[in-house]
Amino acid sequence: MLQINDLNVHYQSKQHPVHALGPISLSVEEGGIYAVIGPSGCGKSTLLHALSGIIVKYSGEILLKGQPLCPKTHSIGFIPQNFGLLPWKNVEQNCLLSLHIKKVGIDSKVRERITYIMEKLDIASLQHRYPNELSGGQRQRAAIARSFIMNPDILLMDEPFSALDALTREEAQELFIAIWNQYKVTTVFVTHSIEEAIYMGKKIVIMSTSPGTLVEIIDNPLFNTENLRENEDYLKLSGHIRSIIKNGWRL
Amino acid sequence: MKSLKRLYGFLQGFIMLNLLWYLLAVIVNMRVLPKPTEVYFNLDRLYGMELCMHILASLYRVAAGLGISLAVGIPLGMLMAYSKLWNRILNPLVYFTYPVPKTALLPIVMLLFGLGDTSKILLIVFIIVFQVIVSSRDAIINISPEIYNPIRSLGASKRQILMYITLPAVLPELLTNLRLGIGTALSILFFTEAYGTHYGLGYYIMDAWTRIDYPSMYAGIILISLLGFTLFILVDLLEEALCKWRF
Numbered sequence: 001m002l003q004i005n006d007l008n009v010h011y012q013s014k015q016h017p018v019h020a021l022g023p024i025s026l027s028v029e030e031g032g033i034y035a036v037i038g039p040s041g042c043g044k045s046t047l048l049h050a051l052s053g054i055i056v057k058y059s060g061e062i063l064l065k066g067q068p069l070c071p072k073t074h075s076i077g078f079i080p081q082n083f084g085l086l087p088w089k090n091v092e093q094n095c096l097l098s099l100h101i102k103k104v105g106i107d108s109k110v111r112e113r114i115t116y117i118m119e120k121l122d123i124a125s126l127q128h129r130y131p132n133e134l135s136g137g138q139r140q141r142a143a144i145a146r147s148f149i150m151n152p153d154i155l156l157m158d159e160p161f162s163a164l165d166a167l168t169r170e171e172a173q174e175l176f177i178a179i180w181n182q183y184k185v186t187t188v189f190v191t192h193s194i195e196e197a198i199y200m201g202k203k204i205v206i207m208s209t210s211p212g213t214l215v216e217i218i219d220n221p222l223f224n225t226e227n228l229r230e231n232e233d234y235l236k237l238s239g240h241i242r243s244i245i246k247n248g249w250r251l
Numbered sequence: 252m253k254s255l256k257r258l259y260g261f262l263q264g265f266i267m268l269n270l271l272w273y274l275l276a277v278i279v280n281m282r283v284l285p286k287p288t289e290v291y292f293n294l295d296r297l298y299g300m301e302l303c304m305h306i307l308a309s310l311y312r313v314a315a316g317l318g319i320s321l322a323v324g325i326p327l328g329m330l331m332a333y334s335k336l337w338n339r340i341l342n343p344l345v346y347f348t349y350p351v352p353k354t355a356l357l358p359i360v361m362l363l364f365g366l367g368d369t370s371k372i373l374l375i376v377f378i379i380v381f382q383v384i385v386s387s388r389d390a391i392i393n394i395s396p397e398i399y400n401p402i403r404s405l406g407a408s409k410r411q412i413l414m415y416i417t418l419p420a421v422l423p424e425l426l427t428n429l430r431l432g433i434g435t436a437l438s439i440l441f442f443t444e445a446y447g448t449h450y451g452l453g454y455y456i457m458d459a460w461t462r463i464d465y466p467s468m469y470a471g472i473i474l475i476s477l478l479g480f481t482l483f484i485l486v487d488l489l490e491e492a493l494c495k496w497r498f
């Protein structure tokens with residue numbers, strides 16, 4: 001479980017600090033998948049950077065499995081908006097990066113997992129290609145494979161589908177849900193699409209304008225529902241979220 | 252592929268240059284400008300041990316000068332990129348000495364380090380090392396900070412960040428540096444091999460010049476160009492091997 005207590009993040013810009021996020025308190029359940037939605041600049045990326053150990057200067061507390069969050073002791077999967085593949089490593093090397101950094105030995109069991117995930121995400125045939133030889137969708141699948149291969153304590157994704165075109169996006173979302181259902185890795189992802197939040201979030205976290213705080217956390221019964229848009233509850237829920245947005249990201 | 256293309260370009264250039272040279276030689280018709288054919292037929296004078304010694308002597312000075320420049324310059328550039336304090340200490344020094352024409356230091360280097368290879372190599376180092384420091388520092392500073400994020404979230408150590416991000420990111424820049432350095436070092440040979448040695452292509456050319464042996468002089472010029480070209484191709488091959496992702 002991930003426990004966030006009174007988290008505040010300030011950036012030091014030109015002498016005076018900018019309050020970018022907080023205060024935020026939230027507990028993320030084990031095996032949950034949380035969609036974070038909020039206005040541009042409210043601190044969604046900042047939140048993910050704090051949760052992934054990239055930002056270390058924050059006030060408050062972040063506990064993962066009861067221990068203060070630390071990228072060295074915890075296993076954190078982070079997928080930035082540009083997917084974060086290293087341009088000088090091919091797909092296979094990128095997928096194994098997390099294991100190499102963590103110095104995990106690759107035995108037959110791990111090898112099996114790697115092969116399975118790469119095949120499931122349909123990138124096995126691309127192993128020897130470099131990121132600049134891949135389409136956006138292929139890059140994203142490689143990034144997702146990298147995260148699932150390391151079997152992280154928590155998976156963080158910053159607008160993972162927004163760089164893809166509409167058709168690729170739908171496919172990628174379905175594929176992600178399929179592999180997520182298999183491993184149930186605790187996940188927090190940022191999105192700016194209401195539909196994506198409803199399709200992919202078991203819980204939907206709505207943030208306020210900057211500095212971002214929590215407006216509402218919605219239990220989403222529609223998670224992973226097919227033909228979402230034809231569902232009556234979908235209209236109700238998206239209507240509710242839209243009204244919050246219209247109200248200036250307030251209840 | 253890139254080196255093959257370059258080889259092809261070189262051959263084209265080589266043929267064109269020789270045609271122009273031939274025409275010019277026919278038109279000018281003076282002893283200072285022999286026809287390329289005369290020069291090439293004279294190349295056999297150079298064969299054997301003698302030639303090898305000249306090439307090896309120059310190659311040794313260039314390689315040692317470049318090697319030391321990279322070995323000193325890259326770590327200093329890194330230090331300046333990663334430590335604000337060191338950048339503040341070293342930056343004025345680097346910027347003050349950067350525009351000083353280092354060839355003007357030749358007499359001092361000679362007086363302090365004698366006429367041997369030490370002073371020759373040191374002069375090459377003085378000229379090249381500053382460029383290596385500045386460009387490797389800038390290359391590191393220009394790495395977009397985002398690229399570090401995924402590996403930081405994995406808890407990478409400083410050494411891992413260096414091996415997985417910094418070095419591969421600046422490698423193309425370093426190789427460009429190496430190319431520029433080769434060109435510079437070869438031209439410095441004419442200063443450094445003008446004294447205290449009887450070996451080296453720079454010496455060979457100037458010696459032939461003073462003996463008014465023009466065919467040998469041109470042969471020396473051709474050889475030093477070939478040496479430069481060979482080194483360039485080697486760097487290209489190195490780049491293809493090390494930076495596979497760019498090809």
Ligand SMILES: Nc1ncnc2c1ncn2[C@@H]1O[C@H](COP(=O)(O)OP(=O)(O)O)[C@@H](O)[C@H]1O
Pocket residue numbers: 011012013018020038039040041042043044045046047210
């Ligand atoms: N490195 C930084 N230095 C100073 N301010 C920053 C920095 N990064 C982000 N900010 C500011 O912090 C706020 C939150 O940014 P961010 O987390 O990127 O927002 P979001 O991802 O929700 O669009 C914004 O107002 C932004 O201008």
Ligand SMILES: [Mg+2]
Pocket residue numbers: 044045046158
């Ligand atoms: Mg953002």
